[in-house]
Amino acid sequence: MTAVPAGRPTAVPLRVRLAARGIDGTTMLVVPALLAIVALFVYPFVYGLVLSLQPKVGPFTASYRTFFSDPFLRETVWNTLVLAIPTTLLNILLAVPIAFRVRLMSNQRLLTTILVLPVTLGTVLVAQGLLTYLGPQGWFNRTLLALHVIGAPLKLTNNYWGVFASLVITGFPFTFLLTLSYVSGIDPALEHAAATLGAGAARRFGRIFLPLLVPGLAVTFCLSFVQAFAVFPSAVLLGAPAGSTHVISIAAYQAAFERYDASLGSAIAMVMGAVQLVVVLLALGARSLFYRGPVGGTKG
Amino acid sequence: MIRDTGIGSKLWRTAVWAVVVVFVLNLLALIATVVIDSLSTRWLGTWLPAGFTAHWYADAWDEFGLTDVLVVTFQVVGAVVLISGALGVTAAYALARRDFPGKRAATLVFLLPLLVPPLTYGIPMATLLYRVGLGGSFAGVVLANLVPAVPFVVLVMIPFIEQIDPRVEAAARVFGASTWQLFIRVLLPLLLPGVLAALLLVLVRTVAMFELTFLTSGPTSQTLVVALYYAVFASGVRAGQEVDVMAVVYMVTTLVWLLLALRFVNPTQIVARAKTQGAH
Structure with missing residues (x-):
């Protein structure tokens, strides 16, 4: 692309050589945004890591040791996993069959718009609404009582189940819309071919769709899990923040901004990141055990 | 079928x-x-x-100082939208048009803030902002909210820019357009629908962004969603209806922009950060 006169390769100016590798004025447009993210995201993360290794007192691992030796703090990892993994799995289990039906609908816009609502409104509003709705006098308990499903109101707020409900309500739409985009990406011709050869609905799902969906579901699981693992406002407002829903983000927040132990706060944030990373790696590792390849039905 | x-x-x-x-x-x-x-x-x-x-609306409006909260909310959101738009669109243009060494690393840097939940990176970030004296200030809230907003604009804009034929730009150059004219007369009109969609989505997401604003805001830099959190947190002090008034005000603020955004984009785009995962 650069017209270099033969025999004089050393005379090529730096500008031209850089442009040949794809670096010119246009490329430099990426710099401001990149600097902003490095300064506001990468640097604080490294700073937090260093800070977590500089405790107020004791050796450099003291903050981590505090976290893992105090049962009240250590149990937050378990409390959070017990909330995040079941809700994520439930959301995926619900999302897959529904996505299979919705993919056949001609007008999906109304349903997807309704489902985008809780994602947009966010966890604070959902928590506030659920406090009344699931409360002992709320419509949920009233309806169940009126239908004689239960004899006495269920206690669904200020405990595990309140947070569980809020994670399902805010998490399901997110999981569903991701799943829907993966399900719609599978060529319907594959299903038609299987049906022509006499496969029933269950076999078409098990033998055709599921293997093609597993990679997408693994990514969906990771993204939904990571969001659920960072649950914060609903665990405070709708759960028992000192008890069963004392989740890891509450511990990190309290350490950093209520006890002003920035080192411990950063250490807990790092542990939170590490647990997320481990679960994501496990999920992606499990994915590699399954089929990987094109989901289109055409040659190629 | x-x-x-x-x-x-x-x-x-x-x-x-x-x-x-x-x-x-x-x-x-x-x-x-x-x-x-x-x-x-x-x-x-x-x-x-x-x-x-309807009297709770008047009561709550005074009690929570909703006029101030709304003004702060729109100032924060406006600043985030403008800055992330300027930074994000230019970066997306470079990433869409040029192939340079380190492009994959740059893309990863833009992808990470969208994949890591705000609370995980928010705590070290807020600690740092407080150390440099920006914690609790308007600037701190805006800076914190830029972290998810800039990458979001970049990733939404890249496909939009790739759709524009580079020959259109080349033709403008042939006819003697300067870079500025090229941008104003050719690129901007072609990109406007994409930019508008990306910025509306940033707007909706910033109004609803609780964690980062909560960690970095002070009493005078609270946005609506953080004020709502504190109202629910301290419920019992005031009538429950007043807290719900605040929730309704928040809901209306978000939904107006959401409905506007939905005129331009597909609803799945609001959550489809994973579209970029297709590269795996």
């Missing part, structure tokens, strides 16, 4: 739709609860409140 006609398939289909209906009903009932309670005189132990009134 394949039609399964067995009794099992029909039952299965009915069950799946029943789950959807139950979910949507619960969601709508949850929203209706908040709206009805904000308008009720007294609502204890009955299906519907004893009477309806």
Whole structure:
């Protein structure tokens, strides 16, 4: 692309050589945004890591040791996993069959718009609404009582189940819309071919769709899990923040901004990141055990 | 389309739709609860409140200083939208048009803030902002909110820019357009729908961004969603209806922009950060 006169390769100016590798004025447009993210995201993360290794007192691992030796703090990892993994799995289990039906609908816009609502409104509003709705006098308990499903109101707020409900309500739409985009990406011709050869609905799902969906579901699981693992406002407002829903983000927040132990706060944030990373790696590792390849039905 | 006609398939289909209906009903009932309670005189132990009134709106508006909160919210959101638009669109243009060494690393840097939940990186970031004296200030809140906003604009804009034929730009150059003219006369009109969609989505996401604003805001730099959190957190101090008024104000603020955004984009785009995962 650069017209270099033969025999004089050393005379090529730096500008031209850089442009040949794809670096010119246009490329430099990426710099401001990149600097902003490095300064506001990468640097604080490294700073937090260093800070977590500089405790107020004791050796450099003291903050981590505090976290893992105090049962009240250590149990937050378990409390959070017990909330995040079941809700994520439930959301995926619900999302897959529904996505299979919705993919056949001609007008999906109304349903997807309704489902985008809780994602947009966010966890604070959902928590506030659920406090009344699931409360002992709320419509949920009233309806169940009126239908004689239960004899006495269920206690669904200020405990595990309140947070569980809020994670399902805010998490399901997110999981569903991701799943829907993966399900719609599978060529319907594959299903038609299987049906022509006499496969029933269950076999078409098990033998055709599921293997093609597993990679997408693994990514969906990771993204939904990571969001659920960072649950914060609903665990405070709708759960028992000192008890069963004392989740890891509450511990990190309290350490950093209520006890002003920035080192411990950063250490807990790092542990939170590490647990997320481990679960994501496990999920992606499990994915590699399954089929990987094109989901289109055409040659190629 | 394949039609399964067995009794099992029909039952299965009915069950799946029943789950959807139950979910949507619960969601709508949850929203209706908040709206009805904000308008009720007294609502204890009955299906519907004893009477309806609008006076809680006036009370809550004064009590929570909602005018100030709304002004701050729109200042924060406006600043985030403008800055992330300027930074994000230019970066997206470079990433869409040039292939340079380190492009994959740059893309990863833009992808990470969208994949890591805000609370995980927010705590070290807020600690740092407090150390440099920006914690609790307007600037700190804006800076914190730029972290998810800039990458979001970049990733939404890249496909939009790739759709524009580079030959259009080349043609403008041939006819003697300067870089500035090229940008104003050619690129901007072509990119406007994409930019508008990306910025509206950033707007909706920033209004609803709780964690980062919560960690970095002070008493004078709270946005609506953080004020709502504190109101719910301290509920019992005030009438429950006033907290619900605040929730309704927040809901209306978000939904107006959401409805506007939905005119330009597909609803799935609001959550489809994973589209970029296709590169795996």
